[in-house]
Amino acid sequence: MTTNFIQSVTFDDQGRLHILDQTKLPHITEFIEIESVEDTWDAIKQLKVRGAPAIGIAAAYGLVLAVKDAPEDSFDSFYQVFKKHLDYLASSRPTAVNLFWALNRLDELVKQQQTQPISEIKASLIKEAHEIRNEDEELCRAIGEHALTLLEDGMTVLTHCNAGGIATAKYGTALAPIYLAKEKGMDIKVFADETRPLLQGARLTTWELMQAGVDVTLIADNMAAMVMKKGMVQAVIVGCDRVAANGDAANKIGTYGVALLAKAHNIPFYVAAPTPTIDIDTPTGEDIPIEERGSEEITQAFGIETAPQGVNVFNPAFDVTPHDLITAIITEKGVIKGNYSEELKKLFI
């Protein structure tokens, strides 16, 4: 049974960018047109479009939109506008390296075309943004194939946050093997952490998997330990926002705790990582910028005040799982174990 994936980011032939507003899910499936670079920045910042790969794809299309009417009289005047908007988009969220990877890829493309007519540069940017999107779909499916070699029919897998189809071009990363298992007639069940404070697990992962007919059970984040102790899950698979050169992996806040629990219960802990999410230029997890977000995400759970006015709040959106807690990093090029510093480097040779 193949899954009909909803595309969370689309750019049509008329040059219009549409995103699925993920803040409205699971009860409202609403697509919004993104008409400016400011709209793109806001959509990323507010997690209307979210998930490391989807952020990179949206930013690439947003930059295409931004330079649609940029001056064509000289390369320098065009590049000045291009770089201003690129830097603006890069300021939307700091942790997911896909954002910077996608923007830098377009930057390199433009720099290589300094002698070309600006109209051709603009056309090549659209083509490259589509390439980024289409490659992501292929990467995610390949991750699913490799990840499936680590899972067995009848297994139950725990995941944290949402690393599914709507966080990518298609298939997702952590959820890719789940969808491919369904396609192959395998029975792999999922336990989804609700993933406070923004509930990407409760709102998005359960929604996606139920749409696909996958058996998914929602748990509160603080139930993962008991679920593992009772032997209800046999593996953990999560996505990532940035993998450092030594294999330390940044992912949604709470992932580090799940990794510690998995270690304590001798359960394999897998990180699904497309190579655009692996940042060889960042030496260790200590060097990964961790986004801190507003206190209202914690004190006003979806509009309901759940804490005293003025309480101090610390709201890091991500944490870092040290590489020694990671059983394997699953990329589109294969499953990586052992000396991550050495093995990850080989991916970029």
Ligand SMILES: CSC[C@H]1O[C@H](OP(=O)(O)O)[C@H](O)[C@@H]1O
């Ligand atoms: C393949 S999505 C990777 C990653 O992105 C999510 O973060 P956010 O919802 O803040 O964009 C989450 O950490 C996912 O695991």
